[in-house]
Amino acid sequence: MKKRTLTRDMNVAFAAAVTLVALVGTAEAQWLKLPTPGIPRLPDGRPNLNAPAPRTADGKPDLSGIWRTPTGKYLYNLAADGVEVVMQPWAEQLYRERLENNGRDRPSAACLPHSVTDFDTHATPRKIIQTPGVLVMLFEAYHSYRQIAIDGRALPSEPEPAWFGYSVGRWEGDTLVVDTIGNHEKTWLDDSGHPHSDALHIIERFRRSAFGRMEVQITIDDPKAYVKPWTVSFGWELMPDTELLDWVCENNKYFDVIPK
């Protein structure tokens, strides 16, 4: 029995060493591949993404990690799954114009960053750093960031419009519920151009259902633009053993290429 345990331990150690060598051996200056410390691993050294979600010292779920959206469909159309979206007439007209001109005026084409909902759905990784008072999202794309206050503060009463709005989060069981208001009207909800008004209230729900999985739900509550609130659900996958890469919008030739 003892011998078998020793053999298994040696196998685990060997597998871990092989993985480490493989990861370190291919490491380059930008830390594309490197072992993330603290990740639960399978006997062969691979990350155990089905392990339970980690918790912080105060017992809250820890959402920290680098996450990716495995599909681009919600980035293009937040309502891709067919949720009923009933727009007010002005919003419908604006959305139709954006569809008809192939979304040529999408803010990101001018190197402006995405905003709350289109970064939630963006395939480029975001890194969450959770502290007791604030949850920070670092977005690889556009070298951008967002802060979600989880220190109990109230939302501002007369917010100056902000590209990422103003976000406060609270725990409902193991789900972090985030309310965001004050979103700049220049931002689009998605790449196809779903519009919003200054009354936009975004409700996001984040639940880390396993070490490698985040359930994400977004509700759009904007009575000036939509007849009733609408909700979409999707998931993020953890990106273990890597790091964010540099991303600055330095080589934008879009305006040289599009027809004048």
Add this chain to the structure above:
Amino acid sequence: MRTRFAVVVGLVWLLAAVTASAHHSFAAEFDDKKPVKLTGTITKVEWANPHVWFYLDVKDETGKVTNWGMEMGGPNGLLRAGWTRNSMKAGDVVTVDGFRARSGKNLGNATAVILASTGQRLFAASSQGQ
């Protein structure tokens, strides 16, 4: 069998990772009804976000040389798909599949690049499909 499945899953993961980083609207810039296939010599590679661009001299049947510019995905998606900034260099001969720009200029969006020296097919992380 298991290995093969893992490879397929890995490829799907990589493709998903590199195709869906939307910077601009593909349809505003390029025409997916106008495919183009070009063979030529790389003259320049701009390895930078939001899109890698490369340029190649293409000779037609009369011997006239035209320089084409081709857009790819960003370097980050390409790095995660196994490219480096040295995967394709000035002087390399390549065959490119892609789509032409709507403007009618000698510009396009590359969906795949094949290196003539090795026959290696390099996925171009096209900005299509967003």
